[in-house]
Amino acid sequence: MQHRSGMEAFMHGVRMLLPLTPGVIPFGLITGVMAIEMGMSPGMTMGMTLLFYSGSAQMVALQLLHNGVLPVAIVVTALIINLRFIMYSASFAPHLHHLPRRWTWPMSYLLSDQSFALCSLKFSSGELGRFGHHFYAGTAVAMWLAWQLSVLAGVVLGASIPESWSLSFAIPLSFLALLVPNLRSAAILGAAVVGGLIAVLAFKMPYNLGLVLASIGGIIAGVLIENTRKNTFKNMHTDDVERGAR
């Protein structure tokens, strides 16, 4: 769709993001509630939310603080989980790099899984035309508002939720809700199974090294499975060709 003005493209982006908010709000609520239950002040919780602007990293940090892990290990783990943004940054770079820094820096801060999902295909197909970055900004700003407001709502609710509700279980549940629908291939499933198993077996390792080890193990497993499957497919294919030739 070609937009006639930057404003029209921006509003189109906002409208595209709205249907995704029901998937975002529960995570924001839980993040806010958990932070307050762990004894963090509302100001600190919102400061964390503004600085991170990354729900999974924030939940990871809360979970690890809950377990009493060393701060350095928490920083490393949170940044590992955010490494996926390198991929998004690389895929958006050809469409954003020509803009001045007053655009690229805020747009980079606002990069999210949701904006990536909405914009990556549209950017590369070229259908967004010259107001593409306005469209992106619309999705990104709407997503940012949805996230900040839902964490704020969680902060307000937080204090009133009793301990007996076992709400700390909501964090691993949120991880499952993010993980399971994304298990679309054998390689991704393999990465998850290997990562999860190593993490359980290596849980007693000091400094949270088990998690780092598990993450790397899972990633290697994913790449290896992808390679094996590609080779099998290639071999099957050449077999067919040879049989056809005979």
Next chain:
Amino acid sequence: MSDLALWGMFLAIGVGTFAIRLSFVELYGRWRIPDLLNRALLYVPASVLAALALPAVVYPNGHNEFVLSNPQIPAAIVAAWVAWKTRNTILTLAVGMAALWAFKLIPS
């Protein structure tokens, strides 16, 4: 941990995350992402999320021993099944929490 140490940690993660997000937008044309790294990054979320979720389910409250009567394990299996079938976040969270409360009520 002191408030100052917490703020320092949050700032480090915030600045690091911003640097990751900005990386290629800023470096465009000067550095190409190597193919192997690009493929490896695809498996980061699944691997890390599973590595976070599983121990938190198996060892509640950070106790590092396996307890068979831990109600979180059946509840997580139910929640994973709902997540797979419906791909609905709210439903997954609601059913998972309800399952945990139900398994806690069952005397073991």
